[in-house]
Amino acid sequence: AIPLVVAISTAVSAQNGLLIRNRTAFEESRKITTLLFDKTGTLTKGDFGVTRIESVNPEFSTQEILRLASALEQNSEHPIAVGIIKKKKETDTKIPQPQNFEAITGKGVAAEVEGKQIEVVSPGYLKVTNIKIPEDAYRDAAETVVFVIIDKKLSGYIALSDEIRPESAKAIQIFKKNDIKVMMATGDNEKTAKAVSDKLGLNAYFAEVLPDQKVEIVKKLQDQGEFVAMTGDGVNDAPALAQANVGIAVGSGTDVAAETADIILVNSNPQDIANLILFGKATYRKMI
Numbered sequence: 001a002i003p004l005v006v007a008i009s010t011a012v013s014a015q016n017g018l019l020i021r022n023r024t025a026f027e028e029s030r031k032i033t034t035l036l037f038d039k040t041g042t043l044t045k046g047d048f049g050v051t052r053i054e055s056v057n058p059e060f061s062t063q064e065i066l067r068l069a070s071a072l073e074q075n076s077e078h079p080i081a082v083g084i085i086k087k088k089k090e091t092d093t094k095i096p097q098p099q100n101f102e103a104i105t106g107k108g109v110a111a112e113v114e115g116k117q118i119e120v121v122s123p124g125y126l127k128v129t130n131i132k133i134p135e136d137a138y139r140d141a142a143e144t145v146v147f148v149i150i151d152k153k154l155s156g157y158i159a160l161s162d163e164i165r166p167e168s169a170k171a172i173q174i175f176k177k178n179d180i181k182v183m184m185a186t187g188d189n190e191k192t193a194k195a196v197s198d199k200l201g202l203n204a205y206f207a208e209v210l211p212d213q214k215v216e217i218v219k220k221l222q223d224q225g226e227f228v229a230m231t232g233d234g235v236n237d238a239p240a241l242a243q244a245n246v247g248i249a250v251g252s253g254t255d256v257a258a259e260t261a262d263i264i265l266v267n268s269n270p271q272d273i274a275n276l277i278l279f280g281k282a283t284y285r286k287m288i
């Protein structure tokens with residue numbers, strides 16, 4: 001049966017923007033009972049525009065907050081970074097070079113700029129460091145907010161908006177029809193996660209999740225008897241992809257996440273997973 005499976009999975013991948021790295025992944029896909037999606041770039045487009053820049057420290061103007069954040073973000077490939085740099089370049093293309101740049105998994109970015117220690121970070125990171133989130137940070141449920149810390153002091157924040165992919169709703173209908181629960185685990189804030197979840201009618205969502213917590217979520221679902229497929233990107237998702245019964249890496253096939261995954265979702269399109277599952281079920285029904 002193996003050569004047939006290989007032949008079929010090769011055909012499926014060729015048609016559907018999937019790379020199947022693991023011979024059994026195609027067979028396993030029909031057993032999936034829970035799909036755990038990441039949000040940014042998979043259920044959503046991952047195309048961010050800046051909607052608001054706020055300062056909460058009178059020493060720094062909003063322009064200065066954007067300038068310092070941009071110094072770090074020019075070295076990051078995260079969709080949030082791309083959105084921030086786009087905004088900066090609308091008015092001014094002069095961006096200072098940072099020193100000792102670091103991208104920290106699930107947290108954001110850190111570096112020195114002009115002698116100041118700058119961090120641009122997630123809400124989950126603020127929570128673990130006990131920094132209080134400003135009250136009006138989440139004005140719009142659709143906004144993603146990153147926080148700018150200057151010399152250890154929360155000094156401002158940048159809000160961005162992304163859009164849900166039109167293909168996500170269609171894919172989720174197919175999963176539901178096949179009794180597959182659809183969930184989302186994201187590093188983004190609670191409000192935005194809930195808005196996406198409500199709009200798509202997900203079975204559950206997990207917000208402000210740090211990378212090691214994604215592994216725990218997968219394990220817990222497995223303990224409850226679920227056969228879990230998970231999507232993720234980047235180095236930070238690799239342990240959870242390895243823990244999942246079917247690990248699906250999103251986007252480019254060059255990073256660590258792709259190496260630990262069973263399947264690579266080349267176009268980040270959830271509908272390709274729906275097609276894979278339908279095709280897998282149909283194929284094995286015929287064979288038995």
Ligand code: ADP
Nearest residue numbers: 039040076078081106107108122146186187188
């Ligand atoms: P998701 O789980 O939605 O795919 P990520 O794991 O990629 O999100 O990122 C989690 C969070 O970490 C983001 O929502 C953001 O708050 C923060 N983050 C990651 N990279 C950056 C960056 N380059 N600049 C600012 N914040 C970042």
Ligand code: MG
Nearest residue numbers: 038040233234
């Ligand atoms: Mg991600």
